[in-house]
Amino acid sequence: MMESSALLLTFALCAYVTGTVGAVLFQRAERLANTLGFGLAALGGACGTVFGVASLAAGRTITIAPVVLWSGPAPGVRLVVEADTLSCFFVLIVSLVGLAISIYSLGYARAYYGRKNVGVLAGLYNALLLATTLVCVAGNLWLFFVAWELMALLAYGLVTFEHEDRETRQAGVLYFIMAHLDAVCVLLGFLLLAQAAGDLSFASLRGNSAKLPPGLRDAAFLLFVFGFGIKAGIVPLHIWLPVAHPVAPSNVSALMSGVLIKTGIYGLVRVCFEFLGPPPMWWGALLLAAGTLSAVLGVLYALMEHDLKRLLAYHSIENIGIILMGVGASLMFIHTGHPVLASLALIAGLYHTINHASFKALLFLGAGAVLHSTHTRNMEEMGGLAKRMRWTAFFFLIGAVAISALPPLNGFVSEWLTYQSLLQGFGTTPSLIRLMFPLSGAILALTGALAAACFVKAFGITFLAQPRSEHARHAHEAAFPMLLGQGILTAACVFLGLFPTMFLKLLDPLTQQFTGQQLSAQLTASEGWVLASGTAQGGTVSTSGIALTFLCLVPVPLVLWALFARRARTRIGPTWDCGQRGLTPQMEYTATGFSKPLRMIFKALFRPRREVQREYDFSPYFATTLRFESHTEEVFQTRIYRPLQYTVLRLSRRLRALQAGSLQAYLIYIFVTLLTLLLFAL
Amino acid sequence: MNLAPITLVGQTLALLLLAPLLSGCIKNWKAKLQNRRGPRPWQFYFDLVKFLRKDMVISEHASWVFSFAPYMAFLTALLAGLMVPMICTPAPLSPFGGLLAVVGLLALGRFFLALGGLDPGSAFGGMGSSREMTVSAIAEPAMMLAIFTVAITAGSTDLSRIVQATQVSTWELLNPTHVMAFAALFIVLLAETGRIPVDNPATHLELTMIHEAMLLEYSGRYLAFMEWGASIKQLVLMTLLANVFFPLGIATDGSPAALGISLLAYGAKLLALSVAVVLVETCNAKLRLFRVPDLLSAAFALATLALLSTFLFH
Numbered sequence: 001m002m003e004s005s006a007l008l009l010t011f012a013l014c015a016y017v018t019g020t021v022g023a024v025l026f027q028r029a030e031r032l033a034n035t036l037g038f039g040l041a042a043l044g045g046a047c048g049t050v051f052g053v054a055s056l057a058a059g060r061t062i063t064i065a066p067v068v069l070w071s072g073p074a075p076g077v078r079l080v081v082e083a084d085t086l087s088c089f090f091v092l093i094v095s096l097v098g099l100a101i102s103i104y105s106l107g108y109a110r111a112y113y114g115r116k117n118v119g120v121l122a123g124l125y126n127a128l129l130l131a132t133t134l135v136c137v138a139g140n141l142w143l144f145f146v147a148w149e150l151m152a153l154l155a156y157g158l159v160t161f162e163h164e165d166r167e168t169r170q171a172g173v174l175y176f177i178m179a180h181l182d183a184v185c186v187l188l189g190f191l192l193l194a195q196a197a198g199d200l201s202f203a204s205l206r207g208n209s210a211k212l213p214p215g216l217r218d219a220a221f222l223l224f225v226f227g228f229g230i231k232a233g234i235v236p237l238h239i240w241l242p243v244a245h246p247v248a249p250s251n252v253s254a255l256m257s258g259v260l261i262k263t264g265i266y267g268l269v270r271v272c273f274e275f276l277g278p279p280p281m282w283w284g285a286l287l288l289a290a291g292t293l294s295a296v297l298g299v300l301y302a303l304m305e306h307d308l309k310r311l312l313a314y315h316s317i318e319n320i321g322i323i324l325m326g327v328g329a330s331l332m333f334i335h336t337g338h339p340v341l342a343s344l345a346l347i348a349g350l351y352h353t354i355n356h357a358s359f360k361a362l363l364f365l366g367a368g369a370v371l372h373s374t375h376t377r378n379m380e381e382m383g384g385l386a387k388r389m390r391w392t393a394f395f396f397l398i399g400a401v402a403i404s405a406l407p408p409l410n411g412f413v414s415e416w417l418t419y420q421s422l423l424q425g426f427g428t429t430p431s432l433i434r435l436m437f438p439l440s441g442a443i444l445a446l447t448g449a450l451a452a453a454c455f456v457k458a459f460g461i462t463f464l465a466q467p468r469s470e471h472a473r474h475a476h477e478a479a480f481p482m483l484l485g486q487g488i489l490t491a492a493c494v495f496l497g498l499f500p501t502m503f504l505k506l507l508d509p510l511t512q513q514f515t516g517q518q519l520s521a522q523l524t525a526s527e528g529w530v531l532a533s534g535t536a537q538g539g540t541v542s543t544s545g546i547a548l549t550f551l552c553l554v555p556v557p558l559v560l561w562a563l564f565a566r567r568a569r570t571r572i573g574p575t576w577d578c579g580q581r582g583l584t585p586q587m588e589y590t591a592t593g594f595s596k597p598l599r600m601i602f603k604a605l606f607r608p609r610r611e612v613q614r615e616y617d618f619s620p621y622f623a624t625t626l627r628f629e630s631h632t633e634e635v636f637q638t639r640i641y642r643p644l645q646y647t648v649l650r651l652s653r654r655l656r657a658l659q660a661g662s663l664q665a666y667l668i669y670i671f672v673t674l675l676t677l678l679l680f681a682l
Numbered sequence: 683m684n685l686a687p688i689t690l691v692g693q694t695l696a697l698l699l700l701a702p703l704l705s706g707c708i709k710n711w712k713a714k715l716q717n718r719r720g721p722r723p724w725q726f727y728f729d730l731v732k733f734l735r736k737d738m739v740i741s742e743h744a745s746w747v748f749s750f751a752p753y754m755a756f757l758t759a760l761l762a763g764l765m766v767p768m769i770c771t772p773a774p775l776s777p778f779g780g781l782l783a784v785v786g787l788l789a790l791g792r793f794f795l796a797l798g799g800l801d802p803g804s805a806f807g808g809m810g811s812s813r814e815m816t817v818s819a820i821a822e823p824a825m826m827l828a829i830f831t832v833a834i835t836a837g838s839t840d841l842s843r844i845v846q847a848t849q850v851s852t853w854e855l856l857n858p859t860h861v862m863a864f865a866a867l868f869i870v871l872l873a874e875t876g877r878i879p880v881d882n883p884a885t886h887l888e889l890t891m892i893h894e895a896m897l898l899e900y901s902g903r904y905l906a907f908m909e910w911g912a913s914i915k916q917l918v919l920m921t922l923l924a925n926v927f928f929p930l931g932i933a934t935d936g937s938p939a940a941l942g943i944s945l946l947a948y949g950a951k952l953l954a955l956s957v958a959v960v961l962v963e964t965c966n967a968k969l970r971l972f973r974v975p976d977l978l979s980a981a982f983a984l985a986t987l988a989l990l991s992t993f994l995f996h
Binding site: 533587 | 694698731734735736737738739740741742743744745746747753756757758760761764775777778779780781782783785786787789790792793796797800801802803804805807808809811812813815816818819820821822823824825826827830831833834837838839840843898899902903906907971972975982985986989990993
C-alpha cells in the first residue's frame with residue numbers, strides 16, 4: 001500500500017515535470033504543446049487524486065518515509081519529501097481540481113492559438129501544479145521554501161500572461177509585492193521556530209515546539225497569520241486577490257482561487273496544530289474573528305461587483321473566512337480541552353476547504369467559458385446566455401447553489417458542520433468570550449444570505465433574460481473539453497454534498513493526528529445516510545435524504561397538473577411591457593441596480609458616490625442625454641493601503657536629501673562612518 | 683407500530699390543505715377588521731383550482747429556469763414543512779434535518795423564486811428579486827440568532843428535540859430569553875412572509891411590491907404553484923413559531939386522545955398567531971424600503987439580547 005501510493009505521488013510529480021518540459025520544448029507546435037502540456041497535467045492530477053484518496057482511505061496515520069530529493073553541498077541543504085495525512089488531504093484537493101482544470105484547459109487554450117504562446121502557458125501551468133503539490137508534501141524548510149517561492153513566481157508569470165493590458169501588468173506588480181511580503185513573514189516565522197528546534201526538518205520542528213518561550217511563540221504565530229493570511233486572502237490582507245485573480249487566464253484564475261490560496265490554509269493548520277505547541281485562547285479567537293470579518297466583508301464587496309471574475313474572487317475571500325472560522329474555533333476548543341469539538345470544527349474547516357476548491361474552480365471555469373464566448377467580464381453586457389450556453393449555465397447554477405450554502409449541495413454540509421461546532425462552542429467555556437460563537441454564527445448566516453443574493457445576481461444577470469450586447473447575442477456553447485472539466489467539478493460538488501459521511505471517513509486519520517479523535521463514526525447515523533453533529537447535543541441532517549424526499553414529492557405537483565390542468569395550453573408571449581412597444585435589453589434590471597438596496601443599507605461601508613449629468617431642453621424630466629456614474633469605495637484601499645503607500649513615499653523623499661549629489665557630503669558620510677567604526681573597534 | 687409513513691402522508695396533506703385556508707382566513711379577518719367584507723376564507727382553494735385550469739403564457743425571453751422555479755418554490759416549502767413538528771413529535775422527516783435545514787430549504791426556494799423573477803427580463807421582476815434577496819439577507823442573521831438562542835437553551839438544533847426539551851421544562855412563556863427570541867422571530871416572520879410593515883400582499887402592479895413583482899410574469903399552473911408554495915411557507919414558519927415557543931399539547935405518541943388535544947392546541951396557536959399578524963397588518967402602514975433594515979435590526983438586537991439573557995438566567 002505504502003509503496004504504491006508513494007509511487008503514485010512520484011508519477012504525478014513526474015507528469016508535471018514532463019508536462020513543463022514538453023510544453024516548453026514543443027512551443028512552436030501549438031496543438032502538440034497544448035495536448036502534451038495539459039494532457040500530462042491532467043494525468044498528474046488523476047494520479048494525485050488516486051494517491052490522495054488511497055492514502056487517506058488506508059485509515060491510519062500515514063507517513064510516507066522522508067524521501068531525500070537532493071542533498072546539497074552543505075550538509076544541511078536537503079530537499080525532503082514527506083507526506084502525512086494533512087499533506088495527502090491537500091494533495092487530493094490540488095490534484096482533483098487540477099485534473100478538472102487541466103481537461104478544461106485543453107479546450108480553453110485553443111483560444112490563444114496564433115495569438116499567444118500556448119507552450120509557455122502550459123509549461124508554467126504544469127510547473128505551478130508541481131510547486132503547489134510540493135508545498136503540500138515538503139518535509140523540511142528547504143523544500144517548503146523553494147516550492148513556496150516557485151509557486152509565487154510561477155503564479156506571477158501566469159497572472160501577467162496577457163501582459164499587453166496595462167491593468168494586468170499593474171495587477172501583476174501588486175501580486176508580486178504581496179506574495180513576497182508573505183514569503184518574508186512566513187520565512188521569519190519559520191526561522192524563529194527553527195532557531196529553537198536547531199534543525200530545519202519538519203520532524204524536529206514538530207518535536208521541539210515545547211522549547212519555545214511564550215513571547216516568541218506569539219510572535220511566530222502573528223508572523224504566520226500575517227504571511228499565510230496574505231496568501232489565503234484574509235481581510236485586510238486581501239487586496240491583491242480581487243485584482244490579480246480576474247486578470248489571469250480563466251483556467252489559471254480557477255487554479256489560483258480554488259487551490260493556490262488553500263496553501264495558506266495548509267500552512268496555518270500545519271503550524272498552529274503542530275509546530276507552535278498548545279494554543280492560547282486568543283489565537284483561536286483571533287482567527288475566528290478574522291474569519292468572520294473576511295466572510296462578511298468578502299461577500300459584501302462581491303455584491304458590489306459587476307465584473308464576473310472579480311465577483312468570484314471576492315467570494316474566495318468570503319469562503320476563506322468561513323474556513324478560518326472552523327480552524328479558529330477548533331484552536332479555541334483545543335485550548336478549552338474539548339477534543340471532540342475541536343475535531344468537529346477542524347473537519348468543518350477542512351471540509352469547506354475541499355468544497356470551496358470544487359465549487360469555486362467550477363464557477364471560475366464557467367466564467368471562463370462565458371468570457372471565452374462573449375469577450376467581456378462585465379456582467380452588464382451579458383444576459384440570455386442560458387439559452388445559448390445550456391450546459392455552462394447548468395453547471396454554473398449548480399456551483400451557485402453550492403456556494404450559497406443551499407441544501408443539498410456541499411456548501412450547505414460544511415456550513416452546517418461549522419454552525420454545529422459554533423453552536424456547541426457556547427457551552428465550552430464560562431467566560432464572556434463564548435458569546436463569539438453564536439455571534440459569528442449569526443454573521444455566518446448573514447454571509448450565507450448575502451452570498452445567495454450575490455449569486456442570484458451573478459447567475460440572473462449573466463445567464464437570464466435578454467442579451468444586453470451583440471457579443472452576448474452571438475454567444476455559443478463552450479467546446480467539449482471545457483464542458484467536461486466543469487462536469488467533473490459539478491459531479492464533485494454533488495457527491496460531496498449528497499454523501500458527506502462517505503467522505504468524512506477519509507478525514508479520520510487526519511483528526512487522529514491533530515486532536516487524537518476519530519470522529520466519523522460519531523458523525524454518521526443510520527448507516528451513513530444521516531450526518532450527525534458528533535455529540536449528544538446538536539442535531540442531524542441528511543442531504544441525501546432531503547434529495548430523495550424531494551424526488552418523492554415531485555409527483556405531487558404532477559398529479560395536480562394531471563387532475564386540473566390537462567386541458568390547459570401553453571403559449572409563448574411577450575413579457576408585459578406596460579403598454580410600451582416591446583421591451584428592450586436596456587429596460588432590464590442591471591447588476592448595479594440589483595445590488596442598489598444593499599449598497600444603500602451598507603452605505604457606511606461602501607460610501608457610494610454617484611454622478612448624474614443630465615442635459616435637457618425645458619424640463620429635467622425629459623432629458624436629451626443622460627450620463628450616470630457610480631462608485632463605491634474600498635475602505636481598506638483608501639484607509640490603510642493608500643496612507644501606507646504615501647507614508648513610504650514621503651519617507652523615501654526625506655531620505656533623498658541624504659543623496660544630494662554633492663561630493664563633499666559623501667566624503668563626510670564616509671568619514672563619519674569610518675570614525676564610528678573605529679570607535680566600535682576600540 | 684410504525685407510524686412514520688402515516689405521519690408523512692398525513693403531514694404532507696395537512697400542509698397542502700391547511701395552508702390555503704390559513705392564508706384565506708388572514709385575508710378575510712383583515713378585511714373584517716378594516717370594515718370590508720373580504721373574500722370568503724376558502725376562496726384561496728377556488729383561486730388555486732382556477733389558476734391550475736387556466737392556460738399559461740410564458741415569456742419569450744424566459745429560459746428553463748423560469749419553468750423550474752415554481753416547482754422548486756413549491757416543493758422546498760413542502761419539504762421544509764415535513765421537518766417541522768405540527769401536531770406530533772418527532773416530525774416525519776426529523777432525522778433528515780433540523781432548524782438549519784428548514785432555513786436552508788426555504789432559502790433554496792427563494793433563490794429560485796428570485797431567479798424566476800429575473801428571467802423574463804421585465805424591470806418589475808428584477809426589482810422584486812433584488813428587494814426579496816435584500817430583505818431576506820438582513821432578516822437571516824436575526825432569524826439565525828433567535829434560533830441559536832432557542833437551540834442553546836434546548837441543547838439541540840433538532841426541532842423535535844427542541845420541542846420535547848421545551849415541553850419537559852416548566853411553562854416558560856415568561857422567560858425573558860424566550861420572549862425576546864419570540865419577538866425577534868415574529869418580526870422575521872412578517873418579513874419572510876411578505877406581511878405589511880415590509881411588503882404588502884394586497885398590492886399588485888405597484889412600484890412598492892416585492893413578492894408580487896417576482897410573480898408578475900407567472901400565469902396558470904405555475905402561478906398556482908408559486909402562490910401555494912408561498913402559502914405553505916407561511917404555514918411552516920407559523921408552525922415553527924407556535925410549536926417551538928408554545929409546545930403545549932403536542933402529542934408525543936400516536937394515541938387518538940393525545941392527537942386530538944394536540945390538534946385543538948395547534949389550531950388555537952395558529953389562530954392566535956394569525957390574529958397577531960392581522961392586527962399588525964391593520965395597525966401599521968407599509969414601511970419605506972429603506973426603513974425595513976431598521977425594523978430588522980431591531981429584530982437582530984432583540985435576538986442578541988435574548989442570547990445575552992441566557993447568560994443571566996441559565
